[in-house]
Amino acid sequence: MQILQYTLRRLLYLLPVIFGVSFVIFILFNVVLGDPTPILLGKNATLKQIEELRHQLGLDRSWLMQYLDVVKSAFTFDFGISWSTKQKISDIIISRAYPSLTLTLPAFVISTTFSILISLFVAYYRGRGIDTFVRVLCIALMSISSLVYILFFQWFFAFHLEWFEISGYEPGFPDFLAYTTLPGIIWIVLSIGPDVRFFRTVMLDEIYQDYVRTARAKGLREVTILLKHVLRNALVPIITYVVIQIPFLILGALLLESFFGIPGLGGVILEAINSSDFPVIKAFAILTSIVYIVFNLITDVLYAVVDPRIKLH
Amino acid sequence: MRCFLWGILLTSLLATVSCTKKGGSTGEKVLQLGTPAKVKGFDPIEASDLYSGNEVARVYEGLLQFHYLKRPYELVPNLAAEMPKVSNEGLTYTFKLKKGVLFHDNQCFPGTKGREMVAKDVEYSLKRLADPKLQSKGWWLLDGKIKGLNEWREKYSDAEKVNYEEEIPGMQVLDTYVIQFTLVKPFPQFLYAFAMPFTYVVPREAVEFYGDSFLNNPVGTGPFMTGQYTQANTIIYKKFHKYRDEYYPSEGAEGDEAAGLLKSAGKKIPFVDKIKVTIMPESQPMWLNFLKGNIDAMAIPKDNFNQAMVGGVLNEDFKKKGITEVKKVGLDVTFIAFNHENKLFKNNLKLRAAMSLAFDREFMNKNFYNGISIPAQSIIPPNIAGYIDGYVGPFQNFDLEKAKKLLAEAGYPEGKKLPEITYHFKYDTTGRQNAEAIKQMMGNIGINLKLIGVTWPELVKVVNTKQAMMYGMAWGADYPDAENFLQLLYSPNAAPGSNGSNYNDPEFDKKYEEAVVLPDGPERTKKYEELYKYAAEKVPLIYGFHRVNYVLEHGWFRNYKFIEFDHGVAKYWDIDLEAKDKLKPNL
Numbered sequence: 001m002q003i004l005q006y007t008l009r010r011l012l013y014l015l016p017v018i019f020g021v022s023f024v025i026f027i028l029f030n031v032v033l034g035d036p037t038p039i040l041l042g043k044n045a046t047l048k049q050i051e052e053l054r055h056q057l058g059l060d061r062s063w064l065m066q067y068l069d070v071v072k073s074a075f076t077f078d079f080g081i082s083w084s085t086k087q088k089i090s091d092i093i094i095s096r097a098y099p100s101l102t103l104t105l106p107a108f109v110i111s112t113t114f115s116i117l118i119s120l121f122v123a124y125y126r127g128r129g130i131d132t133f134v135r136v137l138c139i140a141l142m143s144i145s146s147l148v149y150i151l152f153f154q155w156f157f158a159f160h161l162e163w164f165e166i167s168g169y170e171p172g173f174p175d176f177l178a179y180t181t182l183p184g185i186i187w188i189v190l191s192i193g194p195d196v197r198f199f200r201t202v203m204l205d206e207i208y209q210d211y212v213r214t215a216r217a218k219g220l221r222e223v224t225i226l227l228k229h230v231l232r233n234a235l236v237p238i239i240t241y242v243v244i245q246i247p248f249l250i251l252g253a254l255l256l257e258s259f260f261g262i263p264g265l266g267g268v269i270l271e272a273i274n275s276s277d278f279p280v281i282k283a284f285a286i287l288t289s290i291v292y293i294v295f296n297l298i299t300d301v302l303y304a305v306v307d308p309r310i311k312l313h
Numbered sequence: 314m315r316c317f318l319w320g321i322l323l324t325s326l327l328a329t330v331s332c333t334k335k336g337g338s339t340g341e342k343v344l345q346l347g348t349p350a351k352v353k354g355f356d357p358i359e360a361s362d363l364y365s366g367n368e369v370a371r372v373y374e375g376l377l378q379f380h381y382l383k384r385p386y387e388l389v390p391n392l393a394a395e396m397p398k399v400s401n402e403g404l405t406y407t408f409k410l411k412k413g414v415l416f417h418d419n420q421c422f423p424g425t426k427g428r429e430m431v432a433k434d435v436e437y438s439l440k441r442l443a444d445p446k447l448q449s450k451g452w453w454l455l456d457g458k459i460k461g462l463n464e465w466r467e468k469y470s471d472a473e474k475v476n477y478e479e480e481i482p483g484m485q486v487l488d489t490y491v492i493q494f495t496l497v498k499p500f501p502q503f504l505y506a507f508a509m510p511f512t513y514v515v516p517r518e519a520v521e522f523y524g525d526s527f528l529n530n531p532v533g534t535g536p537f538m539t540g541q542y543t544q545a546n547t548i549i550y551k552k553f554h555k556y557r558d559e560y561y562p563s564e565g566a567e568g569d570e571a572a573g574l575l576k577s578a579g580k581k582i583p584f585v586d587k588i589k590v591t592i593m594p595e596s597q598p599m600w601l602n603f604l605k606g607n608i609d610a611m612a613i614p615k616d617n618f619n620q621a622m623v624g625g626v627l628n629e630d631f632k633k634k635g636i637t638e639v640k641k642v643g644l645d646v647t648f649i650a651f652n653h654e655n656k657l658f659k660n661n662l663k664l665r666a667a668m669s670l671a672f673d674r675e676f677m678n679k680n681f682y683n684g685i686s687i688p689a690q691s692i693i694p695p696n697i698a699g700y701i702d703g704y705v706g707p708f709q710n711f712d713l714e715k716a717k718k719l720l721a722e723a724g725y726p727e728g729k730k731l732p733e734i735t736y737h738f739k740y741d742t743t744g745r746q747n748a749e750a751i752k753q754m755m756g757n758i759g760i761n762l763k764l765i766g767v768t769w770p771e772l773v774k775v776v777n778t779k780q781a782m783m784y785g786m787a788w789g790a791d792y793p794d795a796e797n798f799l800q801l802l803y804s805p806n807a808a809p810g811s812n813g814s815n816y817n818d819p820e821f822d823k824k825y826e827e828a829v830v831l832p833d834g835p836e837r838t839k840k841y842e843e844l845y846k847y848a849a850e851k852v853p854l855i856y857g858f859h860r861v862n863y864v865l866e867h868g869w870f871r872n873y874k875f876i877e878f879d880h881g882v883a884k885y886w887d888i889d890l891e892a893k894d895k896l897k898p899n900l
Contacts, residue, residue: 038777038809039770042361042450045809052470053448084353085544086528095543151597159601166605167598168591169546259595263546267594271351276770 002311003301010297014290021289022070028285029278030066035059036276040083057083070282074290079283084275089283092268097250099169100257100264103180104249107187112242114188115195120226122196123203134196141193149186150259157182167261183256198241202234209233235306243299247291251284342585342888347599347608348592354528355542357513358442361450363789366510370880371550371588372417373513373533376408376435377504379793379878381885382565382574385696386793386878388504392430392514392534394490403499403832408507410435410490415555417538419530421522427555430514430534432492436484438514440477445470451511458503459483460495477517501832505792510880536583536884550588561872561885574874577887584871584887603865606897609888610866610873612641615743618683621865625685635868635896640861641875642687644694644790646798647857649736649751650814652782657732663723665852666708670716671758672751672855674709681747682858689856691849692798698833699795699841706849709856716758728759737775737784740766747785777809786813787857790877795841796829802853816853869893 037053038045054060058069073079079089122131158166164182206212207230215225254266265284272280303310350364360369378391390396392414398407416427439459442449443466455462460483469475483495496503506512519532529542536559537550563578577584593599596614603611613621621628627638649672651658651665658665674688690706693699717727725731734755738748745766752762762783767775775781788811791797803825806812824847828840849856866873871887 033770034774034778036770038773040450041448045450046453046456047809049448049452050809052445056446056448081525086354086356086359086525087544092544154597155601159605166601166607167593259598261546261591261593261598263544267351274769275353 003304007297007301010300014293017293018074018286018290019071021286022074023067025282025285026063026067026070029282030059030063033276033278036083036278039276070286073283074286079286080279082272082277082280084271084277084280089280092280093265093283093287096263096265096268098171099176099262100250100253100266102171102176103183103256103260103262103264104187104253106180107184108191108245108249110184111188111191111195115192115199116231116238118192118196119199119203120231122200123207123230124222124226126204126207135200138193138197141189142197146186146190146255149189150183150255153182153186154259167259169260169262179260179262183253183260183262186256187253199234199238202237203230206230206234232306236303236310239302239306240299243295243302244292247288247295250291251288340890341587342890343587343589344585344883344886344888345607345609346588346590346883347602347611348590349594349596349599351544351592351594352542352548355531355539356528357438357510357515358447358449358451359528360510360513366880368548368590369510369513369531370535371537371883372531372535372539373510373515374535374881375509375513376410376507378508378881379876380562381876381882382562382569382874384566385698386876388508391508391881392435393507397504403501403830404496405493406496406503407487407491407493408432408435410492411557412490414534414557416516416519416534417532417553418555419519419532421516421519421530421532427532428516430516431489432486433489434514434516435492436486437477437517439484439512440465440475440481441515441520442511444475446475449511451509454506454509454511458496458500460497499830499832501837502792502794502796502829505794508878508880509791535881537588546592548588548590548592550590552583552586556583559884569874572874574872577872577885583884585883588883603867604900606867606893606900609870610864612862612864615683622683622863627863627865631865634900635892636865637868638863638865639873639875641864642695643860643862644696644793644877645787645860646689646692646694647785647787647860648689648692649855649857650776650781650784650786651854652779652784652815653817653853654779654815655782657734657782661723662852663719664725665855667716667719667723667758668755668760669708669852669855670710670712670719671754671760672857673711673754674858675711676754677747677750678858680750681743682860685861685863686858687861689859691845691856692801692854693795693841693845693848694790694798694859697790697793697795698838699799699845701842701845704846704849706846706856708852709849713757720758720760725759728761731760734760734762735765735782736762737765737767737772737781739769739772739785744785751785776813779808779815784813787860793877795844799825799828799841799844799848802848814854818851818853821847821851821853867893868896 035054037050037057037059041049041053058066077090081088082092118134122134125131154166158164165178169179170176212225212230215229251265251269254270256262257264257266268280269284348364348367350362352368353359353362353365355369355372357369357373360366374392376391376393377388380387380389388396392411394409394411399405410430410432414430416422416430418425418427422428439455441447442451443455443462445466457463459481461481462483465479465481485493487493514534516532519530520527523530531539531542536553536556538553539548539550542548559582561577561580561582563575565575569575593602596616599608599611600614600617602608621631627636653659678684678686678688687695688709690704690709695702720726720728736748736751738744748764748766752764755762772784776784788798788801800806801811802816802821803812804817804822807815807817821844824840824844828837828844831837831840864873864875869889869892871889872885876882
C-alpha cells in the first residue's frame with residue numbers, strides 16, 4: 001500500500017516535469033534552432049515557398065499555441081507524422097525499437113551478468129594478482145575508443161575470419177543473431193570495463209562491513225557470504241546503475257547500428273537531426289525524459305523491495 | 314534440462330553465425346548495390362536527394378531520360394514516344410506518349426491489374442509537383458514556367474482542398490497519348506525537368522488509395538517493382554515482367570565499343586531479375602562488403618583510396634581479383650563563398666582576389682581529394698558547354714606574393730586593419746581539417762579567420778539568413794546545363810535562394826539573362842564561355858574543385874558506365890553469373 005501511494009505520488013510529480021521538459025524542448029527547437037523550412041525545402045527554395053510551408057506546418061502561429069502543441073503531444077503520445085518520411089512517429093518508434101532491442105538487450109543482460117560475476121570473483125581474490133590483472137584489463141579496455149573496437153572487430157571477425165556477417169539485419173529469431181552477435185560482443189567488451197570497476201568497488205565496500213565479519217565468524221563459506229550476503233547488500237547501488245541504463249537500450253547504440261546496418265532507433269535520431277525533422281526529434285526528447293523519470297521511479301521502488309530497511313515516503 | 318537449453322541456444326547461435334555466405338550463384342541475376350544514405354521514400358515529388366532519386370527511378374519513369382552512353386549528355390525519349398515538338402518561338406512543347414506502357418500490378422487498381430499510363434497521368438503528376446499542399450522540393454523546376462500553373466498554385470495555397478480537375482492553360486491533354494505545355498517565356502532548359510525524378514509519372518489511384526503512406530507504397534511504370542517500403546536497411550526490387558519492350562542503346566561515345574559497353578546493344582532490358590540495395594551509412598562496412606563481393610560496384614571511399622589506387626593505377630591485387638576501375642568526373646563545384654551583402658567584400662575585388670590567390674589548390678587537392686580532382690577556375694564544371702578547357706583564371710592559381718600585394722592595395726597591408734572574418738563550415742572530421750587548412754592559408758597573408766563549425770541545418774540557416782560572412786559549400790548539377798551553375802551568381806536568386814553569397818552584379822545578370830533564353834547551340838555556348846571568364850575575373854567566390862573519383866566494379870558486373878544523372882540506369886546493368894561463380898570464391 002505504501003509503495004502504491006509512493007508510486008502514485010511520484011507519477012503526479014511527472015506532470016510539472018513534463019511541462020518543464022516540453023518548455024525546454026520548445027525553446028530549443030523554436031527559438032534556438034530557428035526555422036527548419038529551408039532545410040525541408042532544399043537548395044532551390046524560394047522565399048514564398050518558405051512562407052507557405054511555415055504556414056502549413058503551423059510555424060507562423062503564436063509561440064504559446066506552438067508550445068501547447070508540444071505539451072499536448074507529451075500527454076497524448078500523439079507526436080504526429082515525420083516531416084521527412086511522412087510516417088506516423090509512433091509507428092517509427094515501435095518498428096525501429098525492435099531491432100535496437102535485439103542488439104542492446106541481450107548484450108546488456110550478458111554484460112551486466114558477466115560484470116557482476118567477475119566483480120564477485122575479483123572481490124573474493126581482492127589484492128591478489130588476478131584482481132590486479134582484471135583491474136588493469138578493465139582500464140585498458142576502457143582506454144580504447146569504441147570506434148577502434150568496431151572497425152577492428154568488423155574487419156577481423158567478419159571480413160577476415162568470416163565468422164559473422166559484415167553488416168545487415170534480418171528480423172525474427174534466430175535470424176537476427178547472425179547480424180547482432182558481433183555488435184553485441186563489442187557492446188559487452190565496451191561495457192565490461194566500467195561495469196566491473198563499479199561493481200567491484202561496491203562489492204569491496206560491502207566486504208569490509210561488520211556483518212561479513214560476523215558471517216565469517218559463524219563459519220560460513222566465503223562463496224556463500226559473497227552470493228548470499230554481499231551481493232544482496234550491494235544490490236541497491238547495482239540496481240541504480242543498471243535500471244537507469246535501460247531507457248538508453250531502447251534508444252539503441254548509434255555507432256553500432258550505423259556500422260552494422262541495424263535499422264534501429266539510433267539511426268532514426270541521427271537522420272532526424274540531419275534533416276531537421278523536428279517532430280521526430282521532439283518525440284524522442286519527450287519520450288526519453290518520461291522514460292528516464294519512470295525508470296528512476298522503478299529504481300526507487302526496487303530499493304524498498306531489495307532492502308526492507310528502506311522506507312518510501 | 315538447463316544444459317539441454319543452453320545446448321540448443323549455442324547450437325542455433327553457431328548455426329546462424331556460421332552461415333556467412335561465400336558465394337555461388339542460384340541462377341538468378343541479382344544486382345547488389347549499396348547506398349550511403351537513408352531513402353526517405355518513394356514519392357517522386359519528394360525525391361530531392363540523390364539517393365532517394367536513385368531508388369525512385371528504379372520504380373518510376375519520366376517522359377525523357379539521358380542517353381546512357383553518349384557524351385556530352387543527350388536527352389532521349391523514355392515514356393515519350395519521341396522527342397517533343399517545340400514551336401518556333403520556343404513556347405510550346407508537345408509530347409506524344411508511348412502506347413501500351415503499364416503501371417505495376419497493385420491493389421490500388423481494380424482487380425489489382427496495373428492499367429495503361431496515359432497523358433492524364435502526366436498532367437496529374439505535374440499538378441502534384443505544383444500542389445501547394447504538398448510543398449515539393451522540386452517546385453522550382455516548374456515555378457514561373459508553365460502558363461497558368463503559378464496562378465493555379467496560388468489560388469489553392471490557402472484553400473482546404475486543391476482542385477486537380479481545373480484546367481491549366483499551359484498544360485493541355487490533347488488526346489489519350491498527347492500532352493502539350495505552353496511556357497510563359499522561352500526556357501530551353503525546361504526539357505531537362507522531364508528527365509528528373511520530380512516529374513516522374515504516378516497513377517492517381519495509388520496516391521488516393523494510399524493517402525499519406527503513398528510515399529512508402531511505390532506504383533510506377535519502371536523496369537523494377539518493390540513492395541511496401543518499411544524504412545528498413547535493405548530494399549529488394551523484382552523485375553517487372555510486363556515492362557514494355559525497351560532495348561540497350563546501339564550507339565555510344567568514343568571508346569565505348571572498346572570498353573565492351575556495346576556488347577549488349579539492341580538486347581531487351583532490364584537484364585537482372587532482382588536488385589538488392591543495402592543502406593550502409595558508414596564507408597567501412599560498404600568497402601568490406603565490396604571486397605567480399607557482396608556489392609557489385611562502388612566509389613572508392615576517401616580513406617581506402619590509397620589501398621585501391623597506387624600512383625594513379627589500380628592495385629595489382631585488385632586487378633588479379635577481376636576488379637576494374639571507372640573514372641568518375643562529377644558535374645559539380647566546391648567553393649568558399651563571400652557574403653556580398655557584407656560591406657567588407659562588396660565591391661572589394663582586390664580583397665577577394667587576394668584571398669583566392671592565397672588558397673593553395675594543390676595542397677588541398679593532395680590532402681583532401683587524393684590529388685585527382687580538378688582545380689576549378691570558375692563556376693562551370695568540365696563536360697558541359699561553357700567550360701573552357703585549359704583556361705586559367707587571373708586569380709585562381711596560388712601566388713602568395715601577388716596575394717599580399719593585392720591585399721595591401723585593398724588597404725589591408727599584411728592583413729592590418731581587417732576586421733575579424735568568420736568562416737562557417739559543416740562540422741565533421743573532414744570539414745574541420747579543411748577549415749583549418751583554409752585558416753592556415755589565409756594566415757599566410759595576414760588574414761585571421763575565425764572558424765565556426767556547425768551542423769548542416771545550422772549552416773543552411775546562417776546562409777539563408779545572410780548571417781554567414783564566409784562559408785564552405787558545394788553545388789552538384791541538377792541537369793547538364795551551365796545555367797544550373799551560373800544561377801548561383803544571379804542576383805534575383807539571393808538568399809534564401811540558390812545565390813547564397815548574395816552576389817549582385819547587374820552586368821553579370823544582364824549577360825546571364827541573355828544567355829539562358831537561347832536554345833542550345835554555338836551562340837549560347839559562346840555566351841556561357843563569356844560568363845565563365847567573367848565569373849573567374851570577378852572572384853565572387855573562391856573556387857575549389859570539380860571532384861573526381863573512381864568507381865570500382867567486380868569482374869562479373871557488366872555495362873557500367875559513369876553517368877552523372879544515373880537515375881534509372883540499373884536497367885542497363887547486367888551480371889555475368891559464370892564470371893561471378895569463377896571470381897567470387899577467390900575474394
